[in-house]
Amino acid sequence: MNFKGKHAFVTGAGKRVGRTLAEALIRGGVRVTAHYRNSKKEVLELCDWAKSIGQTAIPVQADLTDIASLKRAVSESVSTLGPLHVLINNASEFHSTPTLNCTEEQWDSLLDSNLKGQFFLAQAAAPHLMKEGGVILNIVDIHAQQPLANFFTIRRLKRRSLDAHP
Numbered sequence: 001m002n003f004k005g006k007h008a009f010v011t012g013a014g015k016r017v018g019r020t021l022a023e024a025l026i027r028g029g030v031r032v033t034a035h036y037r038n039s040k041k042e043v044l045e046l047c048d049w050a051k052s053i054g055q056t057a058i059p060v061q062a063d064l065t066d067i068a069s070l071k072r073a074v075s076e077s078v079s080t081l082g083p084l085h086v087l088i089n090n091a092s093e094f095h096s097t098p099t100l101n102c103t104e105e106q107w108d109s110l111l112d113s114n115l116k117g118q119f120f121l122a123q124a125a126a127p128h129l130m131k132e133g134g135v136i137l138n139i140v141d142i143h144a145q146q147p148l149a150n151f152f153t154i155r156r157l158k159r160r161s162l163d164a165h166p
Contacts, residue, residue: 004029006132007081009074009125011064011118012091013046014039017139021088022057026050032057033077035091037064056081064091064117065109074124084128089118090139 008025012018013034019042022032032050034057036043043059050057058080062073078084093113097106122136129136 003086005031006085007031007033007077007083008086008088009033009035009060009077009084010088010090011035011121012037012039014042018088018090019046021090021139022046023049025086026053026055026057029055030086031055031081033073033081034059035073036061037091062121064093064114064121065112067117067120070117070121071124074121074128078128083132084125085132085134087122087125087129087134087136088139089121089136091117 003025008030010018010022010025010032013022013032014036018035022034023046025032026046026049032055034043034046036059040059040061047057047059058077060073060076062069064070074084091113093110097110118138125134125136128134
């Protein structure tokens with residue numbers, strides 16, 4: 001599928017997988033909205049790099065736990081770069097949450113940023129994507145299948161967490 005000339009919104013575009021995806025899209029001639037929460041410096045560098053190679057990327061800040069900021073980010077993105085064709089839900093909150101000690105606050109934080117935020121961002125983007133026959137890509141890393149110690153997963157709970165606590 002050729003996305004040259006299209007518009008993609010990439011969450012977590014400042015670092016790691018999101019950065020790699022944003023760079024690949026930019027190299028392919030895609031106009032990129034580079035979302036960040038705290039990685040402003042990295043996203044601005046990405047946008048400057050895009051400009052230096054004759055491509056277009058804009059920074060947009062939004063907190064995945066703040067639904068109003070997600071709606072604003074989509075509106076800003078579309079008003080600046082035009083019709084939206086691709087939403088890549090890549091950003092996530094990632095912190096240690098030992099299963100037996102996970103607090104309600106940690107649980108809410110993880111679900112708000114890793115599930116609720118993506119859902120409501122997709123909801124805000126959907127009317128724009130539907131006009132253009134767009135797509136939503138939801139990214140999950142390898143740790144969904146190969147959990148890390150002290151990070152909550154059902155698989156980890158079954159295999160190790162309960163065994164480690166008599």
